[in-house]
Amino acid sequence: MTGRLQGKVTFVTGGASGLGAAIARRFVGEGASVLIADVDAAAGEALATELGGAARFVALDVRFEDQWLATFATCERIDVLVNNAGITTLGSIEDVTLEQFRHEFDIDVVGVFLGSKHVLPAMTTHGGSIINMSSLCGVRAQADLIAYNAAKAAVTHMTKSCALHFAQKGYGIRCNSIHPGAIHTDMIDKVMAQSDDPQALYAGFVATHPIGRLGKPEEVAAMAVYLASDESAFTTGAEFRVDGGSSI
Ligand SMILES: NC(=O)c1ccc[n+]([C@@H]2O[C@H](COP(=O)([O-])OP(=O)(O)OC[C@H]3O[C@@H](n4cnc5c(N)ncnc54)[C@H](O)[C@@H]3O)[C@@H](O)[C@H]2O)c1
Numbered sequence: 093m094t095g096r097l098q099g100k101v102t103f104v105t106g107g108a109s110g111l112g113a114a115i116a117r118r119f120v121g122e123g124a125s126v127l128i129a130d131v132d133a134a135a136g137e138a139l140a141t142e143l144g145g146a147a148r149f150v151a152l153d154v155r156f157e158d159q160w161l162a163t164f165a166t167c168e169r170i171d172v173l174v175n176n177a178g179i180t181t182l183g184s185i186e187d188v189t190l191e192q193f194r195h196e197f198d199i200d201v202v203g204v205f206l207g208s209k210h211v212l213p214a215m216t217t218h219g220g221s222i223i224n225m226s227s228l229c230g231v232r233a234q235a236d237l238i239a240y241n242a243a244k245a246a247v248t249h250m251t252k253s254c255a256l257h258f259a260q261k262g263y264g265i266r267c268n269s270i271h272p273g274a275i276h277t278d279m280i281d282k283v284m285a286q287s288d289d290p291q292a293l294y295a296g297f298v299a300t301h302p303i304g305r306l307g308k309p310e311e312v313a314a315m316a317v318y319l320a321s322d323e324s325a326f327t328t329g330a331e332f333r334v335d336g337g338s339s340i
Contacts, residue, residue: 096321098123103170105129105154105207106177108136110277111225114309115174115316120146122317127170129154129163130177154203160210170214172320175204175247176225180279181239182286193239200243201250208254208267219264223319224251226269228335248331255329266328268319273300273335275307301336 102119106112107128113135116126120143129152130136136149152163154177164170178200181192204224211222229237230244251269258265274280274297284290297306312334318324319332333339 094121095123096317096323097172100124100171100320101127101167101169102172102174102320103127103129103167103211104174104176105152105203106225107174108132108139108149110279111272111275111309111312112174112176113139114313115176116143116147118310118313118317119172119320120144122321124172124320127167154207155198157206157210160206164210164214167214169218170211171218171220172223173207173211173215173220174223174225174316174320175207176223177203178225178243178279180237180283182236182283183238184236185238187236188239193242196239196243197246200240201246204247204250208250212263212265215265216261216263220266221320221324222251222254222265222267223316224267224269226251226271226331228271228273228333228338230269230271231331231333232339251331252329259328266319266324268324268327268330268332270312270315270319271331271333271335271339272312273307273333273338274298275309275312275334277309280306301338302340303336305336307334307336 102124104112104116107116108130119126126147128136128149131153140147140149181196226247227244229241230248233241255267287293
């Protein structure tokens, strides 16, 4: 099936690499136009060039409200916002510093809050879909991911609060979260780089997925297409797991 997002104007944060780039590629393949928002201008511009006229890069650091306001001031209409930008800080309650914890929250939680809040003027007139990239770590805790667990749990619940508000207001805006298991992207490489024993960490990731491998970015992008499309019109406030059976 193609053209499932025909004519939709979409905005993907963290769209320059990993899951965001896979989502941007699929969205364009399904007929959408895509604004790729990221702090990595080189990778974002390169992807926009690869995707041709349907894609444009915008420099955005999701931590900063003034940047969101300036970016959305140039957007008359947005049908789909994917709050995907995120980082992962490895460490337990004993390891992680307050500064690291706050940094994780600034990107993974404050970024989602600001995007969901300030997109509304460009979305409420016609309705739309907000897709928040949480994680399996947002519903199941691990000892060595205190900051990431807390941040992604906040995203999971913020999604439901927004979904209820939008439904009560009759905005026609849906808000859902995606919960990937370990998907092989740059983020996994960055997490392994923080570990004393990266190979053991990787083997541990594989072992927690009954399917017996890590996921692929395209497998998460497929879920994003469903949630962005009108096929999911009766779906809001829900958690969508793409985790190779990890949560069974
Ligand atoms: N890869 C996984 O296994 C996995 C699993 C579950 C959830 N997730 C979530 O999926 C999302 C994407 O992860 P990924 O694996 O593609 O990571 P990635 O590191 O490959 O890509 C993240 C992107 O976000 C951008 N970014 C970082 N900070 C930013 C900021 N302040 N403002 C704007 N952009 C910023 C980066 O430049 C990068 O392009 C994250 O929210 C992550 O927590 C990933």
